[in-house]
Amino acid sequence: MVADEPIDEVTLAQVLETPRAEVEAALQALAQEYADAGRGFDLRSVAGGWRFYTHPDCAALVERFIRDGQQAKLTQAALETLAIVAYRQPVSRARVSAVRGVNCDGVMRTLTTRGLVEEGGVDHESGAILYRTTSFFLERMGMNSLDELPPLADYLPEAEDVESEPGESRAVPSQAALTSTDPSADE
Numbered sequence: 001m002v003a004d005e006p007i008d009e010v011t012l013a014q015v016l017e018t019p020r021a022e023v024e025a026a027l028q029a030l031a032q033e034y035a036d037a038g039r040g041f042d043l044r045s046v047a048g049g050w051r052f053y054t055h056p057d058c059a060a061l062v063e064r065f066i067r068d069g070q071q072a073k074l075t076q077a078a079l080e081t082l083a084i085v086a087y088r089q090p091v092s093r094a095r096v097s098a099v100r101g102v103n104c105d106g107v108m109r110t111l112t113t114r115g116l117v118e119e120g121g122v123d124h125e126s127g128a129i130l131y132r133t134t135s136f137f138l139e140r141m142g143m144n145s146l147d148e149l150p151p152l153a154d155y156l157p158e159a160e161d162v163e164s165e166p167g168e169s170r171a172v173p174s175q176a177a178l179t180s181t182d183p184s185a186d187e
Contacts, residue, residue, distance in 0.1 A: 001052055003051070005047070005049070005051070005135065005136070005139070006045075006046055006047045006048065006049025006050055006051040006135070006139060007049045007050055007051070008048055008049040008050075009023050009024045009027065009049075009050070011049075012027075012050070027043065027045070027050050030043050031043040031044065031045075031050075038055075039055060040054065040055050040057075040058045041053060041054055041055055041058075042054075042055055044142070045144065046138065046139050046142055046143065046144060047135045047136075047138035047139040047143070047144060048135065048138075048144060048145075051139065075107075077100075077102075077104075077107050078107050078110055078111060080100055081096055081100065081104050081107045081108065081111060082111055082116060082117065082133075082137075084096045084099050084100065085111070085117055085131055085132065085133055086133050086137070086146065086149060087149065087152060089120065089130075089131065089132040089133060089146075090120040090121055090130035090131065090132045091130060091131055091132075092123055092126070092128035092129065092130055092131070093105060093108050093128070093129070093131070094126075094128060096108065096131075108131065112131075115134055115136045115137075116133065116134060116136060116137045116140070117131050117132070117133060117134065117137070118131065118132060118133075118134050119131060120132035133146070
C-alpha cells in the first residue's frame with residue numbers, strides 16, 4: 001500500500017523470500033478474495049506489477065475527497081497528443097505536431113510533467129528527442145502493455161471517403177498524364 005507504482009512478483013518474492021510462483025498464486029487469490037467480498041478496494045495486475053485500486057463503486061467518493069473540488073482532467077489537445085504518442089512511439093515532437101496539424105510543445109510538456117510521457121531516445125537522423133508513454137500511462141489506462149491498445153483501423157475513414165467529398169466526382173489522372181511532357185496534356 002505504500003508503493004507509488006505497481007510492484008512485480010519477482011520483487012515481492014525477493015522481499016518475502018518466497019518462490020515467485022507462490023507469490024503469484026497468493027496475489028491472484030487475494031485479488032479474487034477482495035473482489036468476492038465486495039471490498040472498497042481491488043488488487044489488480046497492471047503495468048507489469050500489482051497494485052491496490054479503489055473499487056469502481058467507491059471511486060467517486062474517494063476522488064471527491066482527494067481532489068476537494070479540483071479538476072485534473074486532460075484537455076482534448078492533450079488526449080489527442082497522448083494518443084499519437086501511444087500509437088506512434090517512439091515519436092518526436094515535430095512528428096506529433098505534423099500529425100495534429102498544430103504545435104504540440106506545450107502539450108508535450110504538460111504530459112511529461114504529469115508523468116504520462118517521457119523521453120525515449122534520440123532520432124539518429126535528425127537528433128530530435130523521441131517520446132514514449134510511461135508505465136504510469138499503462139497504469140492509469142489499466143493495461144499491462146501497449147499491445148492492449150485498441151486497433152486504430154476501426155476508427156479510420158475509408159480511402160474513398162478521404163479522397164473526395166460526398167457527392168463529388170473526382171477524376172484521377174492516368175499515369176500517362178502524370179508523366180507526359182506535352183504541355184497540352186494539362187488541358
